[in-house]
Amino acid sequence: MAFKLWERFSQADNVFQALRPLTFISLLGLAPFRLNLNPRKEVQTSKFSFFAGIVHFLFFVLCFGISVMEGDSIIGYFFQTNITRFSDGTLRLTGILAMSTIFGFAMFKRQRLVSIIQNNIVVDEIFILQDILDAHIEQLSALELSPMHSVVNHRRYSHRLRNLISTPMKRYSVTSVIRLNPEYAIKQVSNIHNLLCDICQTIEEYFTYPLLGIIAISFLFILFDDFYILEAILNPKRLDVFEADEFFAFFLMQLIWYIVIIVLIVEGSSRTILHSSYTAAIVHKILNITDDPALRDRLFRLSLQLSHRKVLFTAAGLFRLDRTLIFTITGAATCYLIILIQFRFTHHMDDTSSNSTNHLHSIHLGD
Incomplete structure (x- = not known):
């Protein structure tokens, strides 16, 4: 039962079905939308998720206040x-x-998130309706709809895919469109690229400050967890024998968890930026092999669009969300960790000298 449920949610043949697992986190208020199961496939804001976000945030503030008071x-x-x-x-x-930043954007900027999801559905429908690439069987167990589309399970969707391929209809594959009207094909690519850039820009505007907060808190947890572990290793007397296992298990798992969070954020954005750069190389390859003036003009326009509309993700404009961020965080954490260790040794030396002075003073008083 659980395996079938997981298989159902882990496989999707369109964006709308891929959003189903996200609806479960609406109980926390972090996904303030609901899927309207109608033929139009609309995504709408959810009042229930809005109130759930408020309750969750107030509960967090309550726990925070109690921990500060005690x-x-x-x-x-x-x-x-x-x-x-x-x-x-x-x-x-x-x-x-x-x-406050994460729940504030989730509750008060929820319409922006809904527009991002709706635009993704629109782009997905364009790929399906225009049939940008011919559907072809790559392997026996998988069928690839397009390089930008998901790979769906051939056994599960075989009856639907056979009907789609065998249906007598006018196909608009890359091969057929370029042969019949190459300018129209380039125009379609320009429109789709423009829509995808709009989606990426809206994503950056919505997630820029929440991601800044997540990365900041993750960096601090990584830094201080490293220091706690080193402190326990350098001074084993601080922990009892029975507490040592609990200490290392908790803080090591917490350290790994926040490292994984940063890697997932960086890897997702960097892979998007990397794949967006492939389009420019393909356009210039086509420019080198075509002699049609009208087609070259359309390609030059697309080339200008690619140069002016580059995909870029930042955290409030302070730093880029790419793989260089991992190196930056590693260097900063190492630097601050060394400072904390030096401060620790200085503090211990001050305590030792103070204890020695008090001991000598007591000896003189005894004499």
């Missing part, structure tokens, strides 16, 4: 130092700002 923290359960108290305050402040 002075409790996870690291405080194991040991307390000046650095751990500083890290608790920093993580609390960054956490409340990040959660």
